[in-house]
Amino acid sequence: MTKKEHILEKAEALFSEKGFDATSVRDIAKAAGINIAMISYYFGSKEKLMEELFKMRMSAGLASVKEISENTALTTVEKLEKALSGYMDRVKHNKSFYKVILAEQATNKNKSVIRFMSKLKETYAKFFESVLNEGYASGAFKNRVDPVLFITTITGTIMQSLLNKHLYASHYGVKVTEEWIRDVYFEKVKEHLKTITRNILGYESNS
Structure with a gap:
């Protein structure tokens, strides 16, 4: 890990815990x-540090969808599920x-981060639109859906699952640990996403 990446990771942890405004440059340096x-x-x-953090983290997602879209060995369903599974794994890690x-x-x-995210979302919208059209x-x-609203459904489900893991654990009487979140909870969310996409689009998953 480079010094720059080290700083970004420490800043990321502070932004997540305290928020951007409440985190000072002194906090990050310390x-x-x-x-x-x-x-x-x-x-x-x-x-600018925040912008670099977004570019560093989002580059993996962009590289992933590019690789998937260009992989002619994958079926349309495999492209879709690989993209969704990859997204879940990035959220998990x-x-x-x-x-x-x-x-x-x-x-x-x-505003710079918001503009960057808007461009990123448009890239994802074009990717999913292409995959849906192939399908x-x-x-x-079997079922036609709006690609932008499809993304909203998927990302909304993932983000809400991230926020509501303690609700899920409380409802089912499960103790929340990092291992449970990583190995159990996120796998359940991943299977739930497969069910959602299968029902929305009207296809049968082989997995």
Whole structure:
């Protein structure tokens, strides 16, 4: 891990715990074990640091959908489920970052981050629109849906599952641990997503 990535990870944890506004550059420097001047050297400002954090985390998702869309060995259903499974895995392994996303979208303060996210969402919209059209053409998907609203349904389910894991555990009398969240809860959410997409689009999953 580079020094820059180390700083971003420490900032991410603080943003997730305290919020962007309540986290100072001094807090980030202390958590990263560096002096404040290093923040200015690498990023220029806290706002620019946030932008770099989003670019670092979101690059994996963009690379994933590009790889999936270009993989001719995958069926349409496999492309869809691989994309959704990959998204869930990124949320599972970067829970702090996705909490930051929720907060940023709620406050809508960092305009540069919001613009970046808007472009990213459009990339995902085009990807899913392409996959859905493939499914309609091949007959794999029986029901036509709006690709943007489809994304809203999927991402909304994932984000709410992230927020409501304690509700789920309380309802079923389960003790919340990091292992349970990682190995049990997120796998249940992943299966739930498969059920949702199968029902919305009208296809039978082989898995």
